[in-house]
Ligand SMILES: Nc1ncnc2c1ncn2[C@@H]1O[C@H](COP(=O)(O)OP(=O)(O)OP(=O)(O)O)[C@@H](O)[C@H]1O
């Protein structure tokens with residue numbers, strides 16, 4: 041099952057990705073985290089993993105990606121890791137880092153002035169997620185970039201479920217309307233995770249959303265904040281994560297590949 045985690049900038053997407061990956065792994069799932077955010081640099085630190093080889097580099101950088109995503113037919117066998125369908129076992133070992141059993145794949149990062157836009161990185165994410173087929177016990181968590189760009193790029197089309205992180209800001213509430221609309225037009229179910237919740241904001245936050253779609257409320261946590269300030273792994277367990285694991289358990293089904301490329 042492939043789950044895209046989205047939300048406004050700073051709402052807690054990477055935090056949720058990290059603590060949910062850890063919880064799912066503890067629940068016996070095989071978990072692959074896909075870092076599809078081209079700008080942020082520290083998801084590996086939050087997971088407690090080293091930085092693996094970046095997929096875009098392994099594909100030969102921008103030039104190599106262009107050729108591999110639009111190869112002259114027939115596709116060469118050495119392009120195996122982009123084959124269709126793609127399984128977790130097809131991902132090159134060097135592009136995977138381990139965090140206590142959770143695997144991390146980093147799609148691409150903007151690293152040099154003037155190197156080009158992030159569309160190519162989005163294109164790799166879209167291609168990989170569309171082709172990736174998961175087995176019943178395998179969960180892929182995609183940490184998306186902030187906002188709605190992933191919808192514009194159709195990255196979500198390769199996913200089974202969208203989890204939208206909502207923090208206590210007006211912008212987050214506003215984003216929810218767009219996420220709902222775009223997820224509906226993509227035909228993908230969306231569920232919401234409230235984040236940074238304390239007693240002051242709990243009621244106004246729950247009033248803003250359809251309670252049937254809200255899976256849980258993660259508390260505002262000094263521990264999470266301090267660990268992320270120091271670049272430490274988020275090796276903490278929150279009981280509020282379990283409702284998300286339970287929902288995923290119920291939702292899980294053989295993944296469907298949408299041919300939209
Ligand atoms: N439940 C929480 N309690 C306290 N602080 C939190 C919580 N969740 C996230 N934070 C803090 O909020 C900040 C942003 O979190 P995070 O990096 O996970 O957001 P993001 O949505 O991934 O951001 P970006 O859009 O930049 O990728 C970090 O300082 C993080 O520690």
Ligand SMILES: [Mg+2]
Nearest residue numbers: 053054077080
């Ligand atoms: Mg992030």
